[in-house]
Amino acid sequence: MTAGALAAPRVRLGRSARRAAHLLAVLLLVTLAAAALVDLMPGSPSAAILGPTATPEQLAAMDAEYGFDRPFPVRYLDWVGGLLTGDLGRSVQSGQPVLGTILERLPVTLEIALLAVGISLLVAVPLGVYSGARVGGPLDRVVTAGASALMSIPVFVAGVVLIYLLALTTGWFPVSGWAPLSAGLAENLRFAFLPAVALAVGETPTLLRLLRGDVVATLREDFVRTAATRGLPRRYILFRHVLRPSALPLVTMAAVVFGRLLAGSVVVESLFALPGLGGLALQSIPAKDIPVIQGLVVLVAITYVVVNMLVDLGYTVLDPRTRAR
């Protein structure tokens, strides 16, 4: 086809070089878009932040401090330069450095996201393996229907129902709030559990379906038959031989889910009043705290890109089939 001729010179670049170029282009677009947020605001950002009572002197002072009045290219380069040196500017609300504010809030979000991925894996791995081992069996039918149902529960619905059942009605867990690790692990987990479960509800089916499909395919492989004729117990075959080839795709998907939860925890953090990144985003929006919002968006986007790159690299390093001798 004519298309083949156009694509030809690109192939010579080599896979890793092409990927690197691609990543750089993605990062460029991401930072451009984040920087352009200010320009989407109708009127002057300073006026929006300070409100209608601001004097011209106050507006001019804010423009001077944050550079809202400078042309886009200058502002962009300045901001990216700061990003590279770890300086994302100062919060309009608190005057504190944006990076410090974000890092301070990060552990809470990290913890509930990690817990949620852990809970998802804990549920998805045994159910995925056993339902895939007997396709169409009673367990498989219950699990498949259950996965479809769980997938259809929005995070905030899951959260509100969990609060109603496990906090309000039974009093087992606190309704909202947070205890840092310094207050003791048990106390910390008591507060982190419901938010993590609420996040896990929607993500478990993703992991479960991936694994179930893999298990069904792997069970048709000859090496499973070999293991069966050697009299190895069924459980050993399922978890040592059948699960093993699915480990990499599963870890990959778990990493993607984790990245998604880092940014997706806003709803849960708002519902449970957690002092994480999502809470920070929610505070910053009514206050039009542009530097904080930009910092959050760009950091999460960069994290997402980096996680994907690591997963890609991990594949080539970890899969024994692609590893060089």
Added chain:
Amino acid sequence: MTNTPTRRGGTALWLASGWLGLLGLLALGVGLLPLPAPDAPVGGPNLPPFASFPEILGTDGIGRSVLSRLIHGARISLTVSIGATLLAAVLGGLLGVLAAYLRGFAESVIGVVLDAILAFPPLLLLLALAAVVRPGVGTLVASLGLLFVPPFARLAKAAALARLNREYVVAAEALGAGHGRLLFRELMPGCVPPVASYAVVMAALMIMVEGALSFLGVGIPPPAPSWGAMIAAGKDFLAMSPQLVLVPCAAMFLTVLSFNTVGEHLRARVDPGAGDAR
């Protein structure tokens, strides 16, 4: 022989289609129904369900009719999610087919743009947008629609690539068909079924995202009714009047589940080998 998944999906599929049909009718005909206005009180706050007619679902914290808000909320949820899905499907479909057809540099550019959109955390970006632009049905449809272009583009590209080498396309090219004819008459029609069935699944996701935004208070601004906002407002009365939260939660769950059920059924029909590409 009928294949088993189709037959097993029977009852669930009918129920799902029935729910969506009912919801669609209610949303379209909401003006004709003898309902009180959704944004004005009709009685005392927090009236229990079934206390009076027609307020069979009671009233909310400031005395507004829950039934009326629920049905008006359905209209908004469906408008936003279907509008955004259509936008994403059309844009994504076109981009995907173009990327598959043009290859080379154009394909790379489209790929970079799509990856950049994918890198943005959807909820955070929508929140950021809410901080700078005034939310409304139009802005919500536009921002949600743009954010969900990449999955459609990916799907359409795969579908187009699979068809690009089929005999009828090759034959059309050999007969000297122009770019336009190849794209619109030969490639596009083949990509419509997978994109359309995926769109139904994506509509479910859109309802969830729209609900989340309303729940956070950055969706359709109050006092317009929306399910997410009803849940957010009701959660303060969770101990006393749990139905304020549980009723819109159930409506939301049933709607998302119905879209998913219908969508996955369609996808299985269109491409029996399709996995789940969420």
Added chain:
Amino acid sequence: MKGPLLVVEDLRCHIPSARGTVRAVDGVSLTLARGQVLGLVGESGCGKSTLVRTLVGAAPARASVSGAITVSGASLTDMPYEARRAFVGRHVGMVFQDPMSALNPVVPVGRQIGEAVRHHHGLSRAAARARAADLLEQVGVPDPGRRLRHYPHQFSGGLRQRITIAMALSCDPELLIADEATTALDVTVQRQILDLLTGLARDRGMGLIMVSHDLGVIAGRADETAVMYAGRIVERGPTREVFGRARHRYTDALLGAIPRLDAPPHTRLRVIPGAPPDLAGTAPGCAFAPRCPARGERCESESPPLQGESGGHAHACFHPAEGETT
């Protein structure tokens, strides 16, 4: 121990399919003594593989199996499913056709060899490793200690098959079954693997069943040969007898289809006319009748039984060849 190692009586394995019941194994009886090598030959699709899979309890899930199987006096067919699997795992070793797909690509070979002994004999991790290294040495894999940690894709085809043989030997089985074990290998490697298998059987006093569609594989190595056609054994006897004095018309035709070096130049190879039988068919009579040059009326209506002759040579044919193939 007394008595034969393996006794199979009237084994049947019928697999339901869309076109009717496939009689993949249809009344097979066999005995095998310790230290003996049995060759099982036949065209592809004649039921050889289903037969050996049924022997080790790996028949297709939907199949209906009947008949009796006894391994060193223990009746497999009377055992509950899991007990039978464990027994077979301890006493019978299997080597399959494709060594690449028979090995788990993401588990190091050392663990794949050692896992069965660890489970059946409760060996420690270290002891299982030592045993795996020892087995690799026995099957002729160089530098076994280091190669335990390697993955299947890091070995050549021949070495991979040696590894699956080491796996099959790991629990000191009394019976080894090699199902087309050399078919997927290069011709030069085939011989080495065959010699390894027969050598191991002799040294360890194991019974060995070699399944092949290739008469050349069986000829010099098996003590006894059984010829299978359409799910039945149609001729069986000492290898020398069967090859030298084939009685069944099918065996006769098979032997005629082998190119011979001592034939005059430009001799045409004999071809067996017709197609292999449809195992889902229900026609009465000898399954080979439609392709048989010597068929009579009786062949179309009655299925010939396997009849013994002197010297343990048996055949199932109403009009046997006179022997001495040309």
